[in-house]
Amino acid sequence: xxTFRPPSxxxxxxxxxxxxxxxxxxxxxxxSLTSATSLTVSSLVNPNSFKTPRIPYSDHCNHIVPESPIxxxxxxxxxxxxxxxxxxxxxxxxxxxxxxxxxxGDTKSARFRPKSVRKTLxxxxxYKVEARLTLQISRTxxxxxxxxxxxxxxKIQVTQIDGRGIPMSSWxxxxxxxxxxxxxxxxxxCMVGSTQVFSGEGIDLKSFDARLLxxxxxxxxxxxxxxxxxxxxxxSQSNFERISILAARNTPLNYEYKLLEESKSGCGRNSEESLxxxxxxxxxxxxxxxxxxxxxxRYATDCGVKINHSCSxxxxxxxxxxxxxxxxxxLCDGEKMRLLLSFSNTSGFSRLFPFDPSTxxxxxxxxxxxxxxxxxxxxxILDFSxxxxxxxxxxxxxxxxxxxxxxxxxxxxxxxVGQLWSAKTESDPSYLIEFSSLNDPLWRFSGLRxxxxxxxxxxxxxxxxxSHPKSKGNHYPDAQTSDMRFVMSVKFSGEGNVLRSxxxxxxxxxxxxxxxxxxxxxxxGVAGIPMNVNGVTKSxxxxxxxxxxxxxxxxxxxxIYAEGTYDRDTGELCMVGCQTLGIKSTVAMGKxxxxxxxxxxxxxxxxxxxxxxxxxxTIESTREKTDPLYVARMxxxxxxIYVHQAKESVWRMDLEVGMVLISNTLSCLFVGMQLYHxxxxxxxxxxxxxxxxxxxxxxxMIPLLLNFEELFKSSHxxxxxxxxxxxxxxxxxxxxxxxxxxxxxxxxxxxxxxWTARKTEEHHLREGxxxxxxxxxxxxxxxxxxxxxxxxxxxxxxAPKRVVYIGKxxxxxLLYRPVTLKRSFQRPSxxxxxxSYGGLMLDAFLLxxxxxxxxxxxxxxxxxxxxxxxNSIVRLLPHAYDLYRSxxxxxxxxxxxxxxxxxMDYYSTAWDIIILCIGFLLAFLVFLQQRFxxxxxxxxxxxxxxxxxxxxxxxxxxxxxxxxxx
Numbered sequence: 001x002x003t004f005r006p007p008s009x010x011x012x013x014x015x016x017x018x019x020x021x022x023x024x025x026x027x028x029x030x031x032s033l034t035s036a037t038s039l040t041v042s043s044l045v046n047p048n049s050f051k052t053p054r055i056p057y058s059d060h061c062n063h064i065v066p067e068s069p070i071x072x073x074x075x076x077x078x079x080x081x082x083x084x085x086x087x088x089x090x091x092x093x094x095x096x097x098x099x100x101x102x103x104x105g106d107t108k109s110a111r112f113r114p115k116s117v118r119k120t121l122x123x124x125x126x127y128k129v130e131a132r133l134t135l136q137i138s139r140t141x142x143x144x145x146x147x148x149x150x151x152x153x154x155k156i157q158v159t160q161i162d163g164r165g166i167p168m169s170s171w172x173x174x175x176x177x178x179x180x181x182x183x184x185x186x187x188x189x190c191m192v193g194s195t196q197v198f199s200g201e202g203i204d205l206k207s208f209d210a211r212l213l214x215x216x217x218x219x220x221x222x223x224x225x226x227x228x229x230x231x232x233x234x235x236s237q238s239n240f241e242r243i244s245i246l247a248a249r250n251t252p253l254n255y256e257y258k259l260l261e262e263s264k265s266g267c268g269r270n271s272e273e274s275l276x277x278x279x280x281x282x283x284x285x286x287x288x289x290x291x292x293x294x295x296x297x298r299y300a301t302d303c304g305v306k307i308n309h310s311c312s313x314x315x316x317x318x319x320x321x322x323x324x325x326x327x328x329x330x331l332c333d334g335e336k337m338r339l340l341l342s343f344s345n346t347s348g349f350s351r352l353f354p355f356d357p358s359t360x361x362x363x364x365x366x367x368x369x370x371x372x373x374x375x376x377x378x379x380x381i382l383d384f385s386x387x388x389x390x391x392x393x394x395x396x397x398x399x400x401x402x403x404x405x406x407x408x409x410x411x412x413x414x415x416x417v418g419q420l421w422s423a424k425t426e427s428d429p430s431y432l433i434e435f436s437s438l439n440d441p442l443w444r445f446s447g448l449r450x451x452x453x454x455x456x457x458x459x460x461x462x463x464x465x466x467s468h469p470k471s472k473g474n475h476y477p478d479a480q481t482s483d484m485r486f487v488m489s490v491k492f493s494g495e496g497n498v499l500r501s502x503x504x505x506x507x508x509x510x511x512x513x514x515x516x517x518x519x520x521x522x523x524x525g526v527a528g529i530p531m532n533v534n535g536v537t538k539s540x541x542x543x544x545x546x547x548x549x550x551x552x553x554x555x556x557x558x559x560i561y562a563e564g565t566y567d568r569d570t571g572e573l574c575m576v577g578c579q580t581l582g583i584k585s586t587v588a589m590g591k592x593x594x595x596x597x598x599x600x601x602x603x604x605x606x607x608x609x610x611x612x613x614x615x616x617x618t619i620e621s622t623r624e625k626t627d628p629l630y631v632a633r634m635x636x637x638x639x640x641i642y643v644h645q646a647k648e649s650v651w652r653m654d655l656e657v658g659m660v661l662i663s664n665t666l667s668c669l670f671v672g673m674q675l676y677h678x679x680x681x682x683x684x685x686x687x688x689x690x691x692x693x694x695x696x697x698x699x700x701m702i703p704l705l706l707n708f709e710e711l712f713k714s715s716h717x718x719x720x721x722x723x724x725x726x727x728x729x730x731x732x733x734x735x736x737x738x739x740x741x742x743x744x745x746x747x748x749x750x751x752x753x754x755w756t757a758r759k760t761e762e763h764h765l766r767e768g769x770x771x772x773x774x775x776x777x778x779x780x781x782x783x784x785x786x787x788x789x790x791x792x793x794x795x796x797x798x799a800p801k802r803v804v805y806i807g808k809x810x811x812x813x814l815l816y817r818p819v820t821l822k823r824s825f826q827r828p829s830x831x832x833x834x835x836s837y838g839g840l841m842l843d844a845f846l847l848x849x850x851x852x853x854x855x856x857x858x859x860x861x862x863x864x865x866x867x868x869x870x871n872s873i874v875r876l877l878p879h880a881y882d883l884y885r886s887x888x889x890x891x892x893x894x895x896x897x898x899x900x901x902x903x904m905d906y907y908s909t910a911w912d913i914i915i916l917c918i919g920f921l922l923a924f925l926v927f928l929q930q931r932f933x934x935x936x937x938x939x940x941x942x943x944x945x946x947x948x949x950x951x952x953x954x955x956x957x958x959x960x961x962x963x964x965x966x
Contacts, residue, residue: 053179053193055209060234061190064213065181068122078127080114081251083182083189083216085227087328087340087355088112088247091388093135093231096174096197096240107138107352110229110245112214117182125184129191133212133231134175135243138352176231178212189214192234209234214245215389220252222259222338222379222396225362228389246357246388248340250330257336259377259396262423263365267375267401270419274372275404277335279447284367284374285332287404287416287444288339292353295325295418295435297343313343313398313420313433314359314380320345325420325435328353335367339400341378357381362393363400373403378420397423409451410544410563410578411594413507416440442507443515450508452542452563454576454596461599461622462564462574474606476571477642479509479541480517483607484566486614488638490549501550502636507561508544541566545575545600560619562600571604577619579631595629597622607642614638652885656899659881663874663899664739667700670870671746677864678753684862685757686769691776691848693751696871699842700744704737772855776848784841791837839905843875843915846922853926853934861930872923878905879912879919 057067070076088110114131180191191212211234217224229245277283299321312318322343331338341361342354358381365376378398384391402418414436421432442448477483485505492498506514547560564575577598602617619634641649678685758769846868852858878900885900886909900907906915928936 053177053209054207055192055194055234057180057192060192060211061180064190065126065183065186065188066122067181068120068126068128070128071119071121076119078117078119079253080117082253083112083114083117083129083131083214084250085110085112085247086250087330087353088227088245089355089357089388090135090231090243090245092241092243096135107354108135109138109352109355110135110243110247112227112247120181124186127182127184128179129182129189130177130179131191132175132177133193136352174208176210176212180212182216185218187216187218189216189229208240216249220254221256222362222364223393224252225249225338225393226381226391228391230389244388246384246391248330248355248362255331255338257338257364257366259364260336260366262396263375263377263399264368265423266399267368267371267373270401270403270417273406275406275445275447276369276372277367279406279445280404281444281446284335284337285329287440288327288329288337289332290329293327293416293440294438295327295416296438297323297325298434298436299432313361313378313422318343318359322359324438326354335369337365337374337376339363339365339376339378341400357384357388357391361398363398365400371403373401374418376400376402399423404445406447407449407451408508409453410561410576410596411453412436413546413561414438414440415442415445415448442513446513446516448513449511450544452544454563457576457596458564458574461576462601474571475608476568476604477607478568479506479543479566481643482518483642484509484514484543486638486640488615488636488640490619491635491637493633493635502547503550504545504547506543507546508542510542539567539569541568543573543575547577560598560600562598564600571606573600573602573604573617575600575602595631597629598631602636607644612639614640614642653898659877659899661736661739663877664736664743666870666874667743668739668746670867670874671743671750673870674864674867675746675750675753677867678750678862681861682757684860685754686766687852687856687858687860687862688750688754689776689849689852690751690754690758690773691780691852692845693747693754695841695845695848697744697747697751699838699845700740700747702838703740704744769856772852775855776851779851780848787840788837836902836906839901840915843879843905843919844922845875846872846926850922850925850929853929854938856934858929858934863926863930865927868926869923872919876916876919879907879915882907883909883912 061067086109090108090110093108111134112131113134114129116128116130118128120126120128174195174197176193176195178191178193180189182189189212191214192209193212194207194209196207210231212229212231214227214229216227225248227245227247227249229247231243231245233240233242280287312321314322323345324343326342326344328340328342329337330340339362340353340355341363342356343359343361344354361378361380363376363378365374367373368375376399377396378400379393379396380398381391382394399421400418402416404415405412405417408415416437418435419432420435485503487501487503490500490502492500508514509517543564543566545560545562545564547562549559558580560577560579562575562577564573566573576596577600578594578596579598580594599620599622600617602615604615605611605613615636615638617636619631619636621629621631621633623630678688758766849863849868882900925937
């Protein structure tokens with residue numbers, strides 16, 4: 001059954017729940033309606049629900065696979081995986097996708113998932129099969145058809161916002177529930193079923209009855225890897241076209257590797273050192289299984305120069321020369337592996353593996369222990385042009401090798417490389433193709449070493465690196481800590497000052513893998529104690545970086561890989577950078593495909609600096625401006641923060657959350673003590689200002705109506721915020737809301753008691769206190785309205801200011817991900833200014849009571865000292881804390897405001913001092929009024945006149961009573 005989970009952050013659920021409790025019949029009615037709706041929805045969209053076909057099997061399939069009764073024995077169950085397939089290609093079916101019509105470059109796939117496979121009592125090994133067939137389309141995330149070359153330099157370009165990948169567009173088509181039979185002896189499957197899809201207008205659901213025919217090869221080897229099928233309607237009035245399916249079978253039972261002997265002949269033409277499987281975490285299967293891998297291709301020297309036709313490994317049928325190859329492992333058993341290769345001219349990422357018979361190869365092979373490489377044979381898919389049902393695996397003349405290089409360099413950073421060549425003759429256009437991985441992490445290859453090859457050029461660009469005297473009082477980040485990772489803004493001066501974002505991360509520090517150093521040095525390197533690594537001295541450190549552009553400027557260049565030295569004593573990083581070039585035509589191995597003419601100079605700020613700039617630097621090309629490979633000067637600036645600053649900020653946020661809870665709890669306590677005070681002195685109740693109580697009640701009611709996260713976030717629409725991914729957020733929300741609601745209810749009770757007490761007083765006293773309350777409103781309302789107008793005018797004339805946001809990292813991410821400050825210029829909203837002004841009114845909550853005491857000339861003690869003194873301290877403590885925070889943390893850590901929230905009140909050094917003084921003054925005036933009278937601070941001569949007027953009023957009241965008695 002489908003379940004419904006309400007958003008945890010909604011502020012309306014408590015009241016609704018209380019209302020439903022008071023109306024149990026309505027609650028159970030809504031519950032029954034919700035259950036009925038859930039059942040209806042689950043019948044349409046729940047993938048685990050299975051619908052029995054409405055059409056009889058015998059009318060459409062009995063002549064292909066005869067229907068047989070199911071074997072009731074427990075051993076009748078058969079492996080469902082033997083018939084399943086996920087990687088496939090289908091033609092037709094556009095009718096089912098309505099407005100999301102497929103386009104060139106989209107991946108079309110059919111997924112077949114058996115629900116049950118059981119033996120029957122029929123002859124010829126017939127099995128009862130229930131399964132679901134789903135048609136789906138996935139759109140490629142990015143296109144980069146112009147890239148080729150040494151693609152060990154380039155990773156997949158995925159669209160990002162604020163460093164986060166955006167999910168790829170994908171549409172699920174119809175899901176057919178089928179029931180039928182499979183004959184193991186013939187390999188045929190015939191099934192009948194139906195589906196429901198929305199009409200073209202998207203309003204009505206239409207049902208379609210269909211028949212599915214599948215043909216599984218009886219050969220459990222590479223030649224039997226294909227599954228061919230047809231999906232067709234059984235209703236002549238239906239208008240969807242016949243759909244042909246060609247799939248790669250997932251895991252045939254008892255798979256036999258038939259081409260292992262052929263794969264061993266001449267495996268690989270590269271003699272460079274490679275890693276053994278013992279140096280790869282998890283072995284070969286862990287590297288390749290579970291996901292698709294992308295490789296960049298590089299062709300033979302004469303390809304595209306002396307040869308006039310395509311250099312594609314797929315033959316002359318393909319007009320373009322592929323630049324990329326996707327690899328998917330279907331079956332991996334120790335040192336043997338079954339593969340599927342797909343070629344394309346785009347490096348875009350798709351949710352579905354791009355299987356197309358015209359651009360795909362089926363391969364198998366085994367690991368050669370002596371050569372430390374995988375050797376395999378690849379076969380083409382033939383005879384599919386007329387009909388997919390005629391497709392066969394053949395022409396196994398391609399050879400394949402994969403290896404894990406033991407040594408990386410700035411021009412070759414791919415941890416998985418390989419070769420694809422033809423076993424025919426060297427005159428074959430696809431005689432030799434080299435490829436490099438684009439999306440494999442380095443941490444899995446623990447035996448990797450890095451070779452620094454640009455020392456000579458580095459000395460020319462950066463000069464001879466000599467030890468400099470350490471700056472007094474300045475400490476810079478250590479090279480073996482996560483402080484060396486950062487996100488930066490890059491301004492291209494030669495392109496109209498275009499601003500781009502980039503992420504820079506070390507790959508190697510000395511001869512050690514950067515990530516391994518972080519993992520092993522959590523208690524050492526991160527704390528600032530460097531580990532013993534070759535290439536790291538007391539001051540200078542050899543270091544390798546990768547700079548990845550989050551929003552590339554153009555398709556002509558890829559990421560930057562750089563190597564150089566870092567001086568810890570001065571915080572200077574100087575490197576030589578190499579950048580992959582994009583070539584529109586076929587790339588020759590003999591041509592330069594990597595531009596290593598970039599000089600990168602970066603200066604870190606001290607780790608204890610109060611500046612909000614983490615580093616500054618430049619990236620410049622050493623080529624002449626007339627050179628076609630010249631790159632305009634790039635200025636880099638980072639506002640990422642150091643790890644210790646991030647830890648301080650997290651600690652401070654937790655502290656401020658605790659202070660919020662303590663403040664709200666104290667508010668509850670002080671209101672409770674006021675209720676106890678009025679219980680003992682009920683005669684004082686009418687002399688409590690209703691305006692003051694309403695102001696306090698609204699101050700606790702409004703946060704209950706607002707979303708809790710809005711109190712902690714700078715903006716609801718910002719993505720990278722403090723409490724993103726904080727699993728304690730809901731617990732904190734519940735606790736704060738409960739405490740705030742208790743304070744609100746207690747203040748409502750106090751307001752109700754004060755209001756009731758005034759109604760029950762004698763007529764002349766009731767009229768006097770209400771007249772005093774009216775006079776309070778006559779003074780406060782114009783005062784508050786005037787202040788609001790001033791705040792509005794100030795907001796209109798205020799210039800936009802720089803706003804700072806920060807992404808709060810998870811506990812582990814402090815080691816691997818840079819913590820980034822994000823700034824933007826925007827004008828403060830009027831709503832924010834009005835909320836701040838409302839906070840200022842709450843800080844002066846005693847003002848209505850002081851005015852009321854003066855107008856009524858009360859000599860009673862309506863307020864407990866704990867109430868007006870304690871609440872004043874609760875309101876003023878955030879301003880005292882803000883003074884301490886600005887003095888202790890400075891600007892760099894002044895991004896979040898949880899306890900002293902700048903959106904809810906006026907906070908600055910001047911305002912903090914003014915509000916503190918006003919708050920203490922108001923509390924002191926209340927103390928004087930309750931001790932010496934409501935008009936104690938008025939000069940005596942004015943007090944005497946007022947006293948005389950009071951006597952006259954009392955006399956008039958006495959005469960009125962006498963006349964009534966007579």
